[in-house]
Amino acid sequence: MIFESPAHGFNKEEFEKRTLKAQRLMRSGEIDCLLLTTEPEFRYFSGFHTPFWQSPTRPWFLVVPLEGNPIAVIPEIGAQRMAGTWIDKIETWASPRPKDEGVTELSKILKDNTRKYGRIGMPMGAETHIRMPFLDFNKLKQLVSGLEFVDGSPIIIRLRMIKSESEISKTRFICQCVSQSFQNIKKLAKQGETEREIFRKFRIDILSNGADEVPYLVGGSGVNGPEEVIGMPSDRILGEGDVLMMDTGAVFDGYYSDFDRNFAFGPVSEAVKSAYRKVYNATEAGLRKVRPGMKAEELWREMAKVLELDEGSGSVGRLGHGLGMQLTEWPSHMPGDKTALEEGMVITLEPSLTFDEKKIMVLEENIVVRDGPAELLTYRAPEEIPIIY
Numbered sequence: 001m002i003f004e005s006p007a008h009g010f011n012k013e014e015f016e017k018r019t020l021k022a023q024r025l026m027r028s029g030e031i032d033c034l035l036l037t038t039e040p041e042f043r044y045f046s047g048f049h050t051p052f053w054q055s056p057t058r059p060w061f062l063v064v065p066l067e068g069n070p071i072a073v074i075p076e077i078g079a080q081r082m083a084g085t086w087i088d089k090i091e092t093w094a095s096p097r098p099k100d101e102g103v104t105e106l107s108k109i110l111k112d113n114t115r116k117y118g119r120i121g122m123p124m125g126a127e128t129h130i131r132m133p134f135l136d137f138n139k140l141k142q143l144v145s146g147l148e149f150v151d152g153s154p155i156i157i158r159l160r161m162i163k164s165e166s167e168i169s170k171t172r173f174i175c176q177c178v179s180q181s182f183q184n185i186k187k188l189a190k191q192g193e194t195e196r197e198i199f200r201k202f203r204i205d206i207l208s209n210g211a212d213e214v215p216y217l218v219g220g221s222g223v224n225g226p227e228e229v230i231g232m233p234s235d236r237i238l239g240e241g242d243v244l245m246m247d248t249g250a251v252f253d254g255y256y257s258d259f260d261r262n263f264a265f266g267p268v269s270e271a272v273k274s275a276y277r278k279v280y281n282a283t284e285a286g287l288r289k290v291r292p293g294m295k296a297e298e299l300w301r302e303m304a305k306v307l308e309l310d311e312g313s314g315s316v317g318r319l320g321h322g323l324g325m326q327l328t329e330w331p332s333h334m335p336g337d338k339t340a341l342e343e344g345m346v347i348t349l350e351p352s353l354t355f356d357e358k359k360i361m362v363l364e365e366n367i368v369v370r371d372g373p374a375e376l377l378t379y380r381a382p383e384e385i386p387i388i389y
Helices: 012-028 039-046 076-083 103-112 134-143 153-161 165-183 195-208 226-230 270-289 296-307
Strands: 033-036 061-065 071-075 090-093 119-122 148-151 213-221 243-252 259-265 329-332 346-349 352-355 359-362 365-368
Touching: 012 033, 012 039, 012 061, 012 153, 033 039, 033 103, 033 153, 039 061, 039 153, 061 103, 071 076, 071 103, 076 090, 090 103, 103 134, 153 329, 165 195, 165 243, 165 259, 165 346, 165 365, 195 213, 195 243, 213 226, 243 359, 259 359, 270 296, 270 346, 270 352, 270 359, 270 365
Parallel strands: 033 119, 071 090, 119 148
Antiparallel strands: 033 061, 061 071, 213 243, 243 259, 346 365, 352 359
16 A cells, blocks of 8 residues: 655755754853754754765764854765755865864864854763764864863754654654554465565565655564564564564654564464553553653653553663654653653653563554644554464
8 A cells, every 4th residue: 555645855944943943942051053963963954864874984064053044064975965955055075084074164164153152062962972983073172172062962852852743744654654564464474484584575565655764673573582672583484373573663754653563373372462461551551641741751650550560670671762853762751751741742652561581572652742632643553462374
């Protein structure tokens, strides 16, 4: 089935709104400019979308000044494509240039745009990183000596956690693509096939439904333990009594889905059935309770009650997370995360349960926090574990 997909990209007004919101937060934090080096942040403010980020040779920089449009400081190879975005100021260098990969050009832009507070914001907090060589970053600090680098993570997190309706439409679409493939699983999988064969057909089916990519597809059979939640499919042949867990992060226009489904091959034990029902009921509790104003740790607690988990217990450390331009984003549904949920957040509900000593059962749904009941983006998992004969 091919679904009617949203348009790729965003209009100029969306990027202008993002930039203005960032600049308001920068003034509150007394930050002159943001220096962004990673793909999601770069794309969030510029609309520049390319898989070329997979090459580690060249760094890419975006500077968001206190006033005006963002400034791209990029390798020359990207100039023409960048000119097709809304960005109107582009500085380039001929790369590769290992002795100076854009550091000189970047330092000049930073000094020109750091005059009021003398502070440059960079994402420094949890779940962020700096995508440039450490030696280059040291050199940059020397070239802009006297200016202070401060943590810009709160600004980025605040902006990206709340999605626009245009962003949500892309996540909704990719969730539909993957949901339909899960509904097709009885056509794609049968006893006597290997995990790898089934996963390959499943990935192709998702792409045929309209996905751009399926970069994340993990799981396996046998429900053997926490390591299988992040494992690659093997050449193990599926047979009577096996349970196959498939967890996928597929992408449309740079926005992820992230959810899993479990399938039994023939009759399974009562322990498996019971574990499945329990994680299903935990997602049901999360769906019923989630509302704006609820803290992430409170949502964890609602699901943990059903799972009979105490704080500090659990197989994977949290029971869901934010979702969007990355497979996992902020917040985390876990004790101690006091992030208040707000309308427009896209999050996962991901209860997991360890049973029979080392076996694990996980079930995940993707939702939008709304003013009232949450919007379910995924096709709801069946109440009982599906059986493939």
